[in-house]
Amino acid sequence: MSGWVAVAGLGPGDDALITPEVQQTLDQATDIVGYFPYVARVAPRKGLTLHASDNRVELDRAAHALQMAAEGRRVVVVSSGDPGVFAMASALFEALGSGPEEWLDLDIRILPGITAMLAAAARLGAPLGHDFCAINLSDNLKPWDLIEHRLRMAGRGGFAMAFYNPRSKSRPRQFGRALDILREECGGDTLISFARNVSKPDETLNTVTLSAATEDMADMRTVVIVGNAQTTRLGRFVYTPRSAP
C-alpha cells in the first residue's frame, strides 16, 4: 500500500468541531505527528504510532512526516485550528522544498479545520462579518517593524482584525505597543475582544474598548479580535454589520 501524508486541522479544542473528513483520515493513519497537546487529542489504537514533539521544531517534524510517507506509511500531521492559518501546512511545504525531489510525487493533502479566529468570532457574535485581516503578532519569523506596518495598513483600510499569538512569556511587552498603534489608527472607541480557550471548558470572552484595553488581557491562548468603526455591541453579542458607509 502506498504512503501518504495529510496535514489535518483539529479545530480549536472541542471534538464536535472536527470535520468528518479529518476524523476519517485519522482513522486510516499509521502515524500521527505533531506538537504534544495536539497529538494527545488523538485516541491511541493498535497499529497507530504517535510521534509527539515539542514546539518550534516544525520543519523537523514536517520532514519526518514526509520521510515516513515516502517509506509507505500513512501519516497525519495534526495542527490545532486550520493547518493553513499560522500552523503546519506552510512548514510542510517548506520541508518539501528542501527535501529530495521525489517527495514532490508523494500523495499530500491539506485538510481544513475550524481556525481559532472563526471559532472565537462565532462565540462572540459576528465581529468578522465584514472585510478583515488575520495577523500573527509573533515576531519569531518576521521583523516587529513589519507587524507594526501591517497594523497601520489594516487600521487605515478600516479592516476588522484577528490576532494570533498576541503575547507570550518571552514577548510580554509588544502587545502593549500594538494596542498603542491600534488606538492611534482606529480610535479609542473601537471594540476589542479577547477570546481565551475557545470551545474548551474554561473558555472566557471579554470585550472592551481600545481605550480600556491593557496588554495583560491577552496571552498565548487568546485570540484577539478588533472591530472596525461600525462594530457594535448588542446584548451579549458583538457584531460587525455587512455594510460600510
Place this chain on the structure above:
Amino acid sequence: MSGWVAVAGLGPGDDALITPEVQQTLDQATDIVGYFPYVARVAPRKGLTLHASDNRVELDRAAHALQMAAEGRRVVVVSSGDPGVFAMASALFEALGSGPEEWLDLDIRILPGITAMLAAAARLGAPLGHDFCAINLSDNLKPWDLIEHRLRMAGRGGFAMAFYNPRSKSRPRQFGRALDILREECGGDTLISFARNVSKPDETLNTVTLSAATEDMADMRTVVIVGNAQTTRLGRFVYTPRSAP
C-alpha cells in the same frame, strides 16, 4: 420546550466538511431557513419544515428565523462556508437589533464552518500561511472606492488576500479594475489563484501571475487568493512561507 435559533455553516459543499456540531444541531431542528441551494443540502424528514428563500432577502430571512424561535421553534439558519464570513451571522444580528427587545433574550448560537477561502487554500497548498486579508469584492453594501482603498492598503501591507464574490453578471468589469490595482501595488510576478466550486465534483484550480490574470478567470463561484511577495509554486502546490524578510 423553548425555542432557539442557530446560524450554522455548512462548509463549501462536501458533506465531509460539515462539523458534527452543525450536524447534531440540524438533527434537532424543527425549521431550516436559508437561501435555496443551502436549504437543499439538508435532508428532509418528518417534523422538519424547510423555508427556502431567494438571495438578497437576508434581513427578512433572519427576522423570520428569530420570530419562529420566539414562538418556541428550533430554527437553523443555514449558510454556506462559515456563517461569520460574508454570510448570515451579521444579517441575523442586524435583524435582532431592529426587532422587539425581548428577542435579545432568545437562545442564539453561531456555529462555525469551513469557510470558502480556507477550503480553497487547503486544495491549493498553503497560500494563506502568513498574514492575510479577506475582502468581499461586491459593492452591494459598500462603496467601490472603499474596496479599492482596501486593496491598496492590503497590497502595501504585504498581506496575502482572499476575495469573496469577485465577479457577477451584474458586476462584470470591477474585477478587472481590482486586478489593475493589485498589479500596481503588488507587482506583476505575484501569484493569484482561482478556486472554483471547491470540494464539489466540478472543482477547478488555476494559478497564474498577476500579469497573466484576466477578469474572466473569476465568477461568483470562485474564491480568488492572491499571494504575497514570498508566495511560491512547488510542484502542483502554491504556498506562502511562514517567515517574511
